[in-house]
Amino acid sequence: MTDIRVGQGYDVHAFGEGDHVVLGGVRIAHERGVLAHSDGDVVIHALCDALLGALALGDIGVHFPPSDPRWKDCDSRHFLRHCRALLAGRGWRAGNVDVTVVCERPKVAAHAPAMRANLAEDLGIGLDAVSVKATTSEKLGFTGRGEGLAAMAVALLVRA
Ligand SMILES: Nc1ccn([C@@H]2O[C@H](COP(=O)(O)O)[C@@H](O)[C@H]2O)c(=O)n1
Numbered sequence: 222m223t224d225i226r227v228g229q230g231y232d233v234h235a236f237g238e239g240d241h242v243v244l245g246g247v248r249i250a251h252e253r254g255v256l257a258h259s260d261g262d263v264v265i266h267a268l269c270d271a272l273l274g275a276l277a278l279g280d281i282g283v284h285f286p287p288s289d290p291r292w293k294d295c296d297s298r299h300f301l302r303h304c305r306a307l308l309a310g311r312g313w314r315a316g317n318v319d320v321t322v323v324c325e326r327p328k329v330a331a332h333a334p335a336m337r338a339n340l341a342e343d344l345g346i347g348l349d350a351v352s353v354k355a356t357t358s359e360k361l362g363f364t365g366r367g368e369g370l371a372a373m374a375v376a377l378l379v380r381a
């Protein structure tokens with residue numbers, strides 16, 4: 222029987238009108254918001270895709286279609302907790318997860334502890350198993366031009 226699984230996820234949202242972004246469930250004041258059906262939390266969306274990918278369960282849009290009005294402005298932590306339940310129902314849990322946010326601004330590092338705490342709570346795992354990092358793209362590409370932000374995630378699953 223396989224004892225571990227691994228998945229990866231990636232998400233992008235363009236900046237739009239607004240005064241904050243939500244990353245890892247943390248509201249961060251910013252001069253732009255993001256264009257999204259939900260709260261546009263790229264950290265959680267990438268993480269959900271990593272968790273779903275580890276069990277070949279499709280992606281976040283399969284489970285939460287952007288055409289469904291129930292997910293309009295939805296707190297993405299709801300999606301993450303749902304993914305945890307899907308895993309648990311199949312006998313798995315997250316072992317550790319690692320997320321990288323890519324944007325010039327907002328600066329993320331000071332918010333990483335609160336983001337990690339949210340993710341750890343929603344996944345039911347220890348803080349030491351949840352990593353959140355950030356990088357600029359050195360002014361290159363769409364993130365470098367400040368057109369949007371991206372996140373990449375990797376999740377290792379272990380038997381519950
Ligand atoms: N949105 C961001 C981007 C980066 N950081 C922090 O700055 C450090 C340096 O970034 P480089 O892209 O120049 O390597 C990085 O290690 C992060 O700690 C950030 O907080 N928010």
Ligand SMILES: C[C@@]1(CO)OP(=O)(O)OP(=O)(O)OC[C@H]1O
Pocket residue numbers: 232233256257258259260261262266281282283285286287288289292
């Ligand atoms: C999260 C969902 C929810 O309807 O919509 P968005 O907030 O637009 O985010 P996206 O990363 O495009 O993922 C698709 C959807 O599942």
